[in-house]
Amino acid sequence: MLQKKFSRQSLAFGLIVIASALLYNAAEWGNTFAIWILLSLIVLAAFITLMNK
Amino acid sequence: MPLLATLPIIIILILMVGYRWGAARAGAAGYISALFVAITYFGANVNVLAYVHTKAILLTFDVLFIIWAAYLLYRVSDEAGAIKTIGEALRQLTSDKGMQAILIGWVFASFLQGTGGFGVPVAVTAPLLVGLGFTPLAAVVIPTIGHGWAVTFGSLGSSFNALISTTGLEAELLAPSSALFLGLAALPTGLMVVHVADGWNGVKRLFVKALIIGGVMGGVQYFVAANLGLWNMGAFAGGLAGLIVGVTIVRWGEASPKSGKQIEAKPLLIALSAYLVLIFVTVSILLFPSVNPLKDALGQISIKINFPETITDLGYRSPAGTNKPIYIFKHAGAILLYASAAAFVIYKRAGYYAEGVGKKILNDTVRKMVSSSLSIALMVAMAVVMQQSGMTEALAQGLADSVGAAYPLVASWIGAIGSFITGSNTNSNVIFAALQMRTAELLGFSVPIILAAQTSGAALASVVAPAKLIVGASTAGMEGKEGEVMRAVIGYGGGLVLFIGLLTVFAIYF
Numbered sequence: 001m002l003q004k005k006f007s008r009q010s011l012a013f014g015l016i017v018i019a020s021a022l023l024y025n026a027a028e029w030g031n032t033f034a035i036w037i038l039l040s041l042i043v044l045a046a047f048i049t050l051m052n053k
Numbered sequence: 054m055p056l057l058a059t060l061p062i063i064i065i066l067i068l069m070v071g072y073r074w075g076a077a078r079a080g081a082a083g084y085i086s087a088l089f090v091a092i093t094y095f096g097a098n099v100n101v102l103a104y105v106h107t108k109a110i111l112l113t114f115d116v117l118f119i120i121w122a123a124y125l126l127y128r129v130s131d132e133a134g135a136i137k138t139i140g141e142a143l144r145q146l147t148s149d150k151g152m153q154a155i156l157i158g159w160v161f162a163s164f165l166q167g168t169g170g171f172g173v174p175v176a177v178t179a180p181l182l183v184g185l186g187f188t189p190l191a192a193v194v195i196p197t198i199g200h201g202w203a204v205t206f207g208s209l210g211s212s213f214n215a216l217i218s219t220t221g222l223e224a225e226l227l228a229p230s231s232a233l234f235l236g237l238a239a240l241p242t243g244l245m246v247v248h249v250a251d252g253w254n255g256v257k258r259l260f261v262k263a264l265i266i267g268g269v270m271g272g273v274q275y276f277v278a279a280n281l282g283l284w285n286m287g288a289f290a291g292g293l294a295g296l297i298v299g300v301t302i303v304r305w306g307e308a309s310p311k312s313g314k315q316i317e318a319k320p321l322l323i324a325l326s327a328y329l330v331l332i333f334v335t336v337s338i339l340l341f342p343s344v345n346p347l348k349d350a351l352g353q354i355s356i357k358i359n360f361p362e363t364i365t366d367l368g369y370r371s372p373a374g375t376n377k378p379i380y381i382f383k384h385a386g387a388i389l390l391y392a393s394a395a396a397f398v399i400y401k402r403a404g405y406y407a408e409g410v411g412k413k414i415l416n417d418t419v420r421k422m423v424s425s426s427l428s429i430a431l432m433v434a435m436a437v438v439m440q441q442s443g444m445t446e447a448l449a450q451g452l453a454d455s456v457g458a459a460y461p462l463v464a465s466w467i468g469a470i471g472s473f474i475t476g477s478n479t480n481s482n483v484i485f486a487a488l489q490m491r492t493a494e495l496l497g498f499s500v501p502i503i504l505a506a507q508t509s510g511a512a513l514a515s516v517v518a519p520a521k522l523i524v525g526a527s528t529a530g531m532e533g534k535e536g537e538v539m540r541a542v543i544g545y546g547g548g549l550v551l552f553i554g555l556l557t558v559f560a561i562y563f
Contacts, residue, residue, distance in 0.1 A: 006423060009077065013427045016434070020110035024358065027103035035103045042106060043088065049081035049427060
């Protein structure tokens with residue numbers, strides 16, 4: 001899936017949108033573990049974007 | 054600390070300008086570096102970072118809604134052959150490259166900024182210029198530079214409104230100097246447009262015409278915003294006056310050779326219908342807010358989230374409050390969607406479409422917009438991380454503290470930095486206007502003049518911000534080549550911000 005630029009970028013954008021939206025609830029509930037997981041997904045999306053194939 | 058705060062901006066500049074990376078990859082690198090600096094040096098804790106990203110995605114949606122819809126409108130009209138028809142008509146109006154650039158890339162783009170803004174001017178006019186034979190690079194650069202002067206009082210005055218809101222000062226106090234600075238900036242933007250299109254010979258040949266058109270646009274904007282007090286209509290009125298004067302000059306001027314062909318009215322009218330509908334819908338929904346029932350009716354549903362106060366480990370506070378409400382049905386993106394739907398019906402009834410074209414348009418829009426959407430999401434996330442962790446404030450404070458008496462020259466650059474990283478004149482005003490006001494008070498400078506420098510610098514730099522360049526690039530076949538566009542516009546943008554800085558020095562000291 002990550003071989004195609006369009007697929008890579010779609011995945012990265014989807015990860016950012018979903019994780020960012022869920023972060024609000026995670027913060028409201030004070031769930032630090034969930035916050036770190038969601039932040040990691042956003043950083044992962046950024047690294048996927050950096051891939052240049 | 055201020056030097057560390059510049060790191061994400063420097064990384065993006067180097068990667069885009071030096072290495073010609075696309076905006077998505079450069080934005081990813083900028084975002085990762087901003088996050089790293091925010092956590093390690095600015096004390097951004099887990100609570101701050103959680104709310105930062107939710108704020109960022111709301112802002113991203115606010116921006117992307119318009120971009121997606123603008124591209125959809127472009128595809129709707131392009132698939133119907135409208136862009137080609139308009140281009141043919143303009144060729145018949147004038148074959149002068151410089152005048153084509155003036156009319157479309159300066160005047161029409163400024164008018165679009167007045168009514169819609171948010172990236173629409175470049176998204177709409179860049180394809181028109183490509184259709185006229187301009188290179189894709191020139192087609193993006195020309196309107197990018199051309200509409201900068203109209204940003205603050207464009208988009209129905211949203212950026213100027215941010216200046217009023219964040220400083221608590223009256224519009225009557227702020228409008229004259231802001232409208233004067235931006236009105237004066239109209240002429241150099243026009244000359245730069247001609248320079249890109251036709252070189253120095255074009256500038257010499259069309260100087261007087263540009264002077265007249267620029268004088269009319271800037272003058273009308275000043276009169277409407279400062280004298281009539283209708284600051285929400287300043288750029289709209291200026292752009293409209295510019296269109297009337299510009300077309301009149303071309304039709305009756307002497308320097309514009311014509312092909313001799315007659316322009317057929319009906320096909321041109323149908324081709325223009327997408328943009329006429331856009332103007333009609335915009336005016337119907339957004340203008341005259343105090344007496345417009347449609348605006349109230351469409352403003353019932355909004356996305357509005359409460360955010361608590363956040364404090365970094367170093368003590369930088371972001372106050373509690375709600376995000377800027379996103380009114381789904383009267384959003385500029387929604388207006389573009391209404392215009393797209395109406396234009397689609399008009400073109401279909403006129404027999405301009407083949408079977409199954411609707412699906413083709415939607416598929417093409419999705420495929421084209423993914424890269425731009427990712428770029429903007431990462432750039433906005435970077436900008437909000439910088440704002441909420443105190444990096445942006447450290448950057449601005451460091452600049453102001455270090456310059457003292459030279460602050461009038463620097464004020465426009467602070468506004469420019471804010472809009473460059475956020476892609477928004479409004480955001481720059483939100484971030485920096487209060488700081489600029491306080492610094493001006495401490496140094497004993499005129500607050501309205503310093504704030505005029507803030508919003509003017511922000512307006513003129515916002516159009517060369519990566520987030521904005523992505524829009525134009527994606528609609529003119531330059532996606533993935535945003536670095537080339539950046540290299541082409543950065544000098545012009547810097548020159549315009551310097552122009553505002555010199556105006557500010559003159560206004561303060563002379």
